[in-house]
Amino acid sequence: MFDARIRPLIDPILNAQGRSLAGWGITANAVTLAGLALGLIAAAMIALGAPGWALVPLLVSRLADGLDGAVARATQTSDFGGYLDITSDFLFYGAVALAFVWLDPAANAAAGAFLLCSFYFNGASFLGFAILAEKHEMRTDVRGVKSLYFTGGLLEGFETIAFFVILCLAPAWFAPLAWGFGALCFVTGVSRILLARQVFGERRK
Template identity: 65%
Template sequence: MLDSRIRPFIDPPLNRLGHWLALRGVRADWVTALGLALGLAAAAAVLGGFWLLALGLVLASRLADGLDGAVARASEISDFGGFFDIFADFVFYAAIPLAFVLADPAANGAAGAFLLASFYVNAASFLGFAILAEKARMRSDVQGRKSIYFSNGLLEGTETIIFFVALCLFPAAFVPLALIFASLCLLTAVLRVLAAARLFRRG
């Protein structure tokens, strides 16, 4: 919901930095891999209870996630790059909640399982929509130039980052925050399924 609103503010500096890196031979896949490594390090920090470190690593990981696309646009956008970017995002999105569950299974286990299940359902709706959009040759630059079609939704990348930041700042509130966010994830998936039914039912 917020991604398209903040892109006009974050894209110009990211594109300038991405162009600078591309001129120096940095590849987008390298930046994606760095973002994934930082995200997994953030999960490890959560597991160890180092909340401020986890917060910094989460933000650094998402900076790299935005920067890899800028590097790709300044050099070459590839199908593998789009695949690797989505793969890295989903690994990161799973790793942070899993770290909270492993840190305190008794307190966080049920809410964490519900959250991860909602991520799975939302991801299925997102990727399924992208497949149908590609088949229908749909294109959109609302989320920036992408290798696959990015359908918008109630919850997108920006909201997920805000959620993870809130978890790092208020770890004791994991259960209520996870339950609320998971419910909104499921609502996002339902809305996307309804949109797909409206757009692709005759295909």
């Protein structure tokens, strides 16, 4: 919901840092994989009972998630880079949700399963729309220059990271927060399906 509003503010900073990293010979894919590794470390820390400390690698991993695209723009973008980026993002999201289930299975299992189901559905609606958008040669840079077509929604990257930060600060509230956030993920997915019906319902190619 806020991603499009935030991009104009953060992109100049990220692009400058991306040019610096590119000048040091660091590739965009290396930044993506470093961000994924930090995200998985954060998930492991949550599962092991240190969600507060997990905020450090979690936030640095999301910084890397913003920098990989900036490095790519400073060097050369690639379809594989976009593919690796979105795949790493979904693995990170699922790992954090799973980590809170491991942290307290008795209290968090049902809510965690619901949250993961909502991520699965929301991700499918997002990627399916991107495939059709590519087929019809649709383009947008509202959320920055991307390898995939990014549709807006009630919940996007900013809201998901804010949600994870709140969970790390208040892990005892995981269950009610996960039920609520998962429900909003389903709303986002359904709204994207309705948008796809409107945009692609009569299109042929």
